[in-house]
Amino acid sequence: MFQRNPSYSNPTPCNHLADYKLRYGLNGYKSFQNHLKTTPNGRTSIQNPDSKLPRCGSCDGYEGRLYICLICASISCSNHTLLHNQSENGHDLAVDVERAELYCYACSDQVYDPDFDRTVMSKHIVAAVLEKSQSAERSSKRRRFGSIDLLDLKKLKPLMSVKDQRSKSCYPLGLRGLNNLGNTCFMNSVLQVFLHTPPLSNYFLNDQHNRETCSKRPIGQLCLPCDIDRIFSAVFSGDHMPYSPAQFLYSWWQHSANLAFYEQQDAHEFFISVLDRIHEREWKSRSQDKENGDCKCIAHKAFSGQLRSDVTCMTCGFTSTTYDPCVDISLDLDTHDFLSRNIASKSTKPVDSSSKSTLSGCLDLFTRPEKLGSDQKLFCQNCQEMRSSVKQMSIRRLPLVLCLHIKRFEHSFVRRTSRKIDRYLQFPFSLDMIPYLSSSIIRNRYGNRIFASEGDEIDASSKFEIFAVVSHSGTLESGHYVTYLRLRSQWYKCDDAWITEVDEEMVRNSQCYMMFYLQKIPNYKLNEDLSCLPISPRNDTFQQIAGCC
Amino acid sequence: MSMPHEDSASSHTQLSFNLFGDLLDSVIADVASECHRIARLGLDRNLEEEEEELRLSAQARERVADSCNSSEANGKYVVDIFGQTHPSVANEIFDCMNCGRSIMAGRFAPHLEKCMGRGRKARPKVTRSSTAAQSRGGVLKWYIRRPMNKKEGGPNDCHSMHPWSPRSTSICSKISSLIAGTIMRCLEAYET
Numbered sequence A: 001m002f003q004r005n006p007s008y009s010n011p012t013p014c015n016h017l018a019d020y021k022l023r024y025g026l027n028g029y030k031s032f033q034n035h036l037k038t039t040p041n042g043r044t045s046i047q048n049p050d051s052k053l054p055r056c057g058s059c060d061g062y063e064g065r066l067y068i069c070l071i072c073a074s075i076s077c078s079n080h081t082l083l084h085n086q087s088e089n090g091h092d093l094a095v096d097v098e099r100a101e102l103y104c105y106a107c108s109d110q111v112y113d114p115d116f117d118r119t120v121m122s123k124h125i126v127a128a129v130l131e132k133s134q135s136a137e138r139s140s141k142r143r144r145f146g147s148i149d150l151l152d153l154k155k156l157k158p159l160m161s162v163k164d165q166r167s168k169s170c171y172p173l174g175l176r177g178l179n180n181l182g183n184t185c186f187m188n189s190v191l192q193v194f195l196h197t198p199p200l201s202n203y204f205l206n207d208q209h210n211r212e213t214c215s216k217r218p219i220g221q222l223c224l225p226c227d228i229d230r231i232f233s234a235v236f237s238g239d240h241m242p243y244s245p246a247q248f249l250y251s252w253w254q255h256s257a258n259l260a261f262y263e264q265q266d267a268h269e270f271f272i273s274v275l276d277r278i279h280e281r282e283w284k285s286r287s288q289d290k291e292n293g294d295c296k297c298i299a300h301k302a303f304s305g306q307l308r309s310d311v312t313c314m315t316c317g318f319t320s321t322t323y324d325p326c327v328d329i330s331l332d333l334d335t336h337d338f339l340s341r342n343i344a345s346k347s348t349k350p351v352d353s354s355s356k357s358t359l360s361g362c363l364d365l366f367t368r369p370e371k372l373g374s375d376q377k378l379f380c381q382n383c384q385e386m387r388s389s390v391k392q393m394s395i396r397r398l399p400l401v402l403c404l405h406i407k408r409f410e411h412s413f414v415r416r417t418s419r420k421i422d423r424y425l426q427f428p429f430s431l432d433m434i435p436y437l438s439s440s441i442i443r444n445r446y447g448n449r450i451f452a453s454e455g456d457e458i459d460a461s462s463k464f465e466i467f468a469v470v471s472h473s474g475t476l477e478s479g480h481y482v483t484y485l486r487l488r489s490q491w492y493k494c495d496d497a498w499i500t501e502v503d504e505e506m507v508r509n510s511q512c513y514m515m516f517y518l519q520k521i522p523n524y525k526l527n528e529d530l531s532c533l534p535i536s537p538r539n540d541t542f543q544q545i546a547g548c549c
Numbered sequence B: 001m002s003m004p005h006e007d008s009a010s011s012h013t014q015l016s017f018n019l020f021g022d023l024l025d026s027v028i029a030d031v032a033s034e035c036h037r038i039a040r041l042g043l044d045r046n047l048e049e050e051e052e053e054l055r056l057s058a059q060a061r062e063r064v065a066d067s068c069n070s071s072e073a074n075g076k077y078v079v080d081i082f083g084q085t086h087p088s089v090a091n092e093i094f095d096c097m098n099c100g101r102s103i104m105a106g107r108f109a110p111h112l113e114k115c116m117g118r119g120r121k122a123r124p125k126v127t128r129s130s131t132a133a134q135s136r137g138g139v140l141k142w143y144i145r146r147p148m149n150k151k152e153g154g155p156n157d158c159h160s161m162h163p164w165s166p167r168s169t170s171i172c173s174k175i176s177s178l179i180a181g182t183i184m185r186c187l188e189a190y191e192t
Helices: A015-024 A027-033 A081-087 A114-127 A150-155 A185-195 A198-205 A211-215 A224-235 A246-255 A267-285 A298-303 A337-346 A359-367 A438-445 A504-509 B002-040 B047-066 B105-116 B171-191
Strands: A036-038 A044-046 A066-069 A075-077 A093-096 A102-104 A109-111 A305-313 A319-326 A329-332 A378-380 A385-387 A389-397 A401-407 A409-412 A417-420 A430-432 A463-474 A479-487 A490-495 A498-502 A512-519 B093-095 B102-104
Touching: A015 A027, A015 A093, A015 A102, A027 A114, A036 A114, A044 A114, A075 A081, A109 B002, A185 A198, A185 A224, A185 A246, A185 A267, A185 A463, A185 A479, A185 A490, A198 A224, A198 A298, A211 A224, A224 A246, A224 A267, A246 A267, A246 B105, A267 A298, A267 A512, A298 A401, A305 A378, A329 A359, A359 A389, A389 A438, A430 B047, A479 A504, A490 A504, A504 B047, B002 B171, B102 B105
Parallel strands: A329 A401
Antiparallel strands: A036 A044, A066 A075, A066 A093, A093 A102, A102 A109, A305 A319, A305 A389, A378 A385, A401 A512, A409 A417, A430 A463, A463 A479, A463 A512, A479 A490, A490 A498, B093 B102
């Protein structure tokens, strides 16, 4: 059961606020609406119409916080609020002049009211925000959460309800080493992830891409999904000897001429390349769904999300918004190496290396408002001039499978060298993406007002659970990739041909390069036999999609 | 002669001191108001879970640092979950699908490269040393070289000059960054 706006709660009003609203309704708020002043960076304050400096009625002071009584509009400074409250009976509510926040004299506390916030927000909407999206806007009836249709899942046969009798141990099916064919650990690591990404494994193991019918198509049309299907069959066959994905490598090189060479390569690049090939294949075979414009290929169903980019003019506050699809999010490390190095060379203070990098720090960095330099002025449609602007990214729609890629390289323009950043990055196993959603970012921009901002209709859970980590060790030129997979609450290390059991701590300690999180869809049961579902560490009601184990 | 000069200097000092004090008070009240709102509306609900994750990670770091970890070493002597061991260079033999010859798995990629006539010709210019047999294929690439994926347009400079540390999950860091942001906004407001 979902609330409409799940990310925050409406606080219960204090008695004084409740009384005030009963007696006066919204009249007081409306009278303030005309005196609200908004700034381009989202702040609201109260301004006197004749621009006189507001002064306290009792002491004539103008310093500190000033409050305007909602009933009689007399101004009090913070020292004399109680005085006003005592002298006039029932005058409990006021508005902070500086921040347009409700203040209760009697409780001596800031209080919150959705109606007041709505009044404030309406001023913002009138003043500055004109939504202009450059891609076609969708109708609100369309489901906005993760692009997989839940009805599809119902049609899928339940997986793994019968234990494979051939396996000598109790290990889950689908664990099989992949031979290194010569510098192909980048490929093996990502393949292991694909093999255990629930939407992909459901798709291929349920025979949604049939090699027999596919091969009937004209020869010469390459089909990478067929080769992926072959790998799935091999790895889930129950055979323990490591498998050589040679046919896949051959196919992939035929598809991607620019990446076809015997050399160490980047796992992320390979990941993107494979998703592109799967998408291309689906696109050719069926006409794109014109209604939604959303691609229905399995690659996009699983990984595709949507990012929102807001560019705000610093002068007038006009915001232009664009939406872009994405299959992953590349994050910069929240490190200060460059800056601290500069400082260290000037002063004798030792470089502070105690600050830790965290994934939430990287995500904060990704979604922070960024001032575009004066050499990067953009044209503002409102001002009809080139203006300096602020850009902010946020996530409009979360994918079903979230791939986070850490950009572990930095390039020094001075020395014209590049190096890998080995800095440890803390990453959680359970991730809540709410603070990075467009609805939260926009709300935060306007002071976290209680207001149903665009994007709040998202019904899907924003909670994610990790299931795979691709980690890198070594340098930019030469290194090694390893994948950690979590199946049935047990972590396995997939190092080319070697699959070993490892404990959680080793995974937490690894140098993560790509992390894969699966969206938790609450309590959706495909099959009564849920023995193959991983148990959430916090034992809450959320369950993952019945995945392969 | 110097006395009045000193007086005006000290009154300037006093004035700027007062001004700074007012600014600081205003900023602190701003931050308090923001944090109050965030806390009251429950927007920082996940604080406990985040703290727990941080604690688990820190614990993991300590434990692994203590024990001397030999499993990261060369996989030659490692036994996998099925009780098998494997040579460091895969020795499965199969036929090349391009030319039909029997090739050993661990040497398949270099063979295929020559066999298909790819590699050196098709590759764009990148200055990176080609590998020896020791390393097994792991490289980090440029963010720039992505062929098809439309990027989110984030800045490519890894050394952005934003001096304030982004919010981490502890309350203190949140507040300090809020203070920082508020100070910047104040300064901007006073600029205009």
